[in-house]
Amino acid sequence: MTVALFLEQMLNGLQLGVMLFLMAAGLTLIFGVMGLINLAHGSLFMVGGFVCAAVAAWSGSFWLGLIASLAAAAALGALVEIVVIRRLYDRDHLDQVLATFALVLMFSEGVRFVFGSFPLYLDPPAFLSGPVTLPGGLPYPAYRLAIIIAGLAVAAGLGLLISRTRLGMQIRAGESDREMIAALGVDIRFLYTVVFALGAALAGFAGALVGAIQSVQIGMGEPVLILAFVVIVIGGIGSIRGALIAALLVGVVDTMGRLLLPMLLSNVMHASNAAGVGSALASMLIYLLMAAVLVFKPKGLFPANA
Amino acid sequence: MRDLVTEHRLNIVLALVLLAGPLVAHAADEPFMVTLATRAAILALAGVGLNIALGLGGLVSFGHAAFFGLGGYAVGILASHHQNYEPLMTWPFLVNGTNQMLILWLVAVLVSGLAALVIGALSLRTSGVYFIMITLAFAQMLYFFAISWPAYGGEDGLSIYVRNAFPGINTLRPLDFFLLCYAVLMVVLVAQWRMTGARFGTALQAVRQNEGRVAALGLSPYRIRLAAFVISGMVTGLAGALYVDLNRFVSPSMMSWHLSGEIMVFIILGGVARLFGPVVGACLFVLFEHVFGSFTEHWQFFLGAALLAVVLFARGGFIGVVAGRARHD
Amino acid sequence: MTEPVLEIRDLSKSFGALRVTDGVNLDVRPGEIHALIGPNGAGKSSLIKLVAGEIAANSGSIRFAGQEITGFDQIARARLGLTRTFQVSSLIPEFSARGNVMFAAQARRRSVFGFLGQVARDPELVDEAMQALERVGLADRAGVRVSELSHGEKRLLEIAMALAMRPRIFLMDEPMAGLGQEGSARLVGFLDKLRSEAPILLIEHDMDAVFQLADRISVLVAGRIIARGTADEIRNHPDVRAAYLGEDEA
């Protein structure tokens, strides 16, 4: 393997990491800040993808689709918060897991009811659709560059929101004692609805952005969901910085594992077996990574409230 | 005290209903109803296993499908070697496959117990959401391994064509096999009931409610939890073994996170930490799947809605609604 | 003089730059109540946590019942008979009052892996629990679920559980907190009698109680013991008055 390819793959790993972070961002917000496990995050991701695709097809504009997906996911998030989630804050994780698991079932079938069973068309806007040439002569898809920028922007924005603003303090205060923060004059119910809607909007945003280079179909949120959980848990729940770093770590480990394991194994076995076994091990790699991290740091790499 | 009596009576009624249903169906020549009841009984057993960790111990394992699948693969692999007359291994000593359920169950229980020991030993270092996620991660790991490991069918799974044998019973007859599964379920339920009131059950429940206090009393919460997790994994593994014989087929989907979720669903539907909770939950689930499944292709929507309603409004599940709040001494 | 039950030598602990425990020497002798007082944040609770094994010291040694226990974890120390009561009641909420004490009795026997014998019908455990409840005056509330007990009853139950452990020392962190004047007075009476069973290391901000009960008082300020003596010596110690008692505390 050439050095150039190795570097390119590192870049791909980092880029996958940023994409994972984008997908995990809304989840980190809800999960970390509100202390709520939301399995339906993947469904909101899917809704974002579908709405963007549908509106883009109808209007001919990707950007309109993107805005619509943000709005639709936020609205749906607010609705879900008011109808369901609100009753779950003081429940244990088990109830949260199951209620949102139920939402996953409902959203999947609901989206299918509305949009049909077939994958939808969603492409990046024309001016981002081709490759650009990076310094060093490497062609690189322009749209992925855009995703990286969006992901980093979301990371920075969220980080500031949570750690630097009063809103962030109030949300975190609400996580530790909802009744008390309300008794001090903060409308925590409304605030939580807003936060949940924001998290949902981020999920929808990610679904729309990522949907343009992946497939917009029922169930598209599920693999994302599990990966996003892995990312957040490795990073330490509630830490935006941790999530970003963990996402990059997972991206690089996954990419390099897929690349290197088959190569290493081909030294000891037949090439096509090595490809199979290597890939089998690679698919377990990020889970191994997660298990290893948690065994040594049971609260993730960057525990919040340490 | 009155609630406790109600719950005991309810449990006896439930046990009898689960027994009577298939007997009636058999008499009415509806073998499929018997099969359905068998499915419910086996899934219930998986739920009973999880309920030991989750209900009594407060360990929300989102990866119990791993033990279900491991128990299943233990049976599938041994039985297929037996059918193909290929030894499982020849070195350092010869191990042959078998079709004797009693041996298969023992192996399934040992394998899943061992896996639970390893997974539990690592996972129990964490708690709360981290525990939920790390158990999920371990299950996903095994799931992906099973999908891509070619020796035993990978994602295609492994068929064993004929049911394994149990002395004195013709397991191929639906009713016989049901009775066998039912008996296993009842034995495990009685054992769990005894255990709950015994010292181990007391300690386990204490750990769930106040770990710091238990440690301050000089008992190790970690060990108590680990023991519960292993017992729990073994029971779920035994259920997996039976499930493979029911379907005559084992595949990685037995380890998927959906199945882990469904096992939890049984418990919630029936009632967390209630002895018969998973039994009721599994029966309701199986009924739902089949009744709604033939009405509408959107049945999963209604399943979701029903589940949501139970979680939000019927806390304590079915048994909670009928027999009231749980009591402990 | 009799050999101390608990002996702390040069114990130090830091959180980052903050030395919460700074070369502390302290012992507790059989039959005595040794009170530990000091300003808020002086490191009293931290010292109890160090002794109980909840947090680990940076240096120094702890001897208990003639044994070096510095390297032991919390569980091992509890098994040796080091029993602590919590400042905020820490009970098993879904068990009854009796169930809580029975569990403590079970824990003293270190018996966990019993799968068949039913605890509720175990005469030994039941008797022992009822005795402990009677001593603190909770016998008539034995069957009540802990979550339905009042605050004061929970504090008493906390002590009943400690009794069932039959410890060789009690570590008590502000046992009077939250009790009204009546309750405090009753608890003072009880602790007074309890010291003959096992010595008590007592943290308390209620000076009436401390001066009434303590055989010796150690004053901890910023992680260091600045004074030690009888109630009278401490009451009139100028440094203690300045750092802790203030002017009009009698």
Place this chain on the structure above:
Amino acid sequence: EPVKVGMITTLSGGGASLGIDSRDGFLLAIKQSGNKDVEVIVEDDAQKPDLAVQLADKLIQSDKVDVLTGIVWSNLAMAVVPSAVAQGKFYLSTNAAPSQLAGAGCNPNYFSVSYQNDNLHEAAGEYANAAGMKKVFIMAPNYPAGKDSLSGFKRFYKGEVANEIYTQLGQTDYAAEIAEIRASGADGVFFFLPGGMGISFMKQYAGAGVEVPLIGPAFSFDQNILQAVGDAALGVKNTSTWSKDLDNEANKGFVAAYQAEYNRLPSIYAAQGYDTGNLLLSAMASASVTDADAFRKALEAADFKSVRDKFSFGPNHHPIQDIYVREVIKEGDIYTNKLVDTALTDRADAYVADCKM
């Protein structure tokens, strides 16, 4: 003689579109025939093998069906078929046809009306030869069907394999694989990435600006998927047993009727479902299902007008048929396939020799 058909297929969840097409194609054939003797019971397996087994038990024990059909996925077929045929039921496959059931595990009551799973990959290998490719990069998900696919391709492909890569099942990001393709210096890429995986790959491939031509089996190019991929798929070659522009009467009638009935273009799954329905009807016309041997003979005769020009069964009850090469084009607003070549003629399959029946 009335026949009861149990159809187990995927109608909910992520893979539902394939099952819906299979079902719709099959039901269209029954409806067109006007035959009132066929009763079809459709069940949703939600793509879960254990549920499929239960449904098969129900259809056999409770509904007492004579014929089963409809399963889309190989793993579900492996769970259901062996025990169903062991109980004396006929199984007509509208899609899944794993190698086990074509070779040593073949059964007189099991018929694949689609293809043997390897066929399309083999045809792709043959096409790569014909197109003069010297160095092909091959890629599939890491599961049995994926491995079969790459070995199917290699069975016919004569050039050099630039690299052989197994991706993860359900993988959504292919940047790393695309970088390897670019670096490998291959002059062709063969990929088998069914469903959403193929959509993601093709979109990302187009975005990366790699110019190496792609070939794949029809699964990634069916009617529904193409609309989702869009321009990124244009010009890609794919191998298929069927194409909507196959020039025969049966096919023209089918495409028109399907569009009229369901208001969308048919896919390969719909076409195979339709053929399965017609095969069943043809057998019913000449034999009673109660006479299993006669009915089996009638099925073996395959005396129906297939939408795929030629169709007959080999000794292992798998089709002998031509396999075509199609190219993705845009017709008005619709992305679809155009026939460009025939890759294999009268192809049976690689396992027929292992079948003893």
Place this chain on the structure above:
Amino acid sequence: MSLLEVSRLEAFYGASQALFGVDLALGQGELVALMGRNGMGKTTTVRAITRMLRTTRGAIRFDGRDIAGLPSFRAARLGIGLAPEGRRCFAGLTVAENLLASARPGPWSVETATALFPRLGERMGQTAATLSGGEQQMLAIARALMTNPRLLILDEATEGLAPVVRQEIWAAIARLKQGGQSILVIDKAFSELRAVADRCVILARGQSVWTGTPADLSREIETEFLGV
């Protein structure tokens, strides 16, 4: 007119009744002590006033306005500031964040609050969970002050504090009162309470049983209702 006026207030925890008719009035600039034995309903009364507990019977008027139907954040915004029983600091937040999260503009600021409790000033960056018990208590009081309330409620605000600090707090309370702050205090230190209170209200079994000035508080009443 009174700033706070509670009349015939009843309250329930689930099905069990905790308040059976509490009457209480507090004028602008007044300091009222709410007294009673353990479990008599003092905290429950406070929870009703701050709307943390729903009540359906009886009236609560704040500044002439009926607040019985309001959610608790609205009641707080009208100017009720609470230092609750049991501290309830926001564990994951730093001291500074605890103070700022719910602050509202007014004379109290981080500077003035840390001037009152210098110890907090030294601990601004530490998370509340790791504060000592007494430090947490100071934080709870400072946090309530930072909402710049018209009525400050202190529920067992000196619990767990060292005697010196307690004296400081009593001195601070006296100063606040002099500055015109209205205050409702619950505390078991009767002698200190008596020194600062304008009036006392005694609760027994969920009812207000005695109201009057500290000077009128007789030995008999003390033994009967306060168990002194």
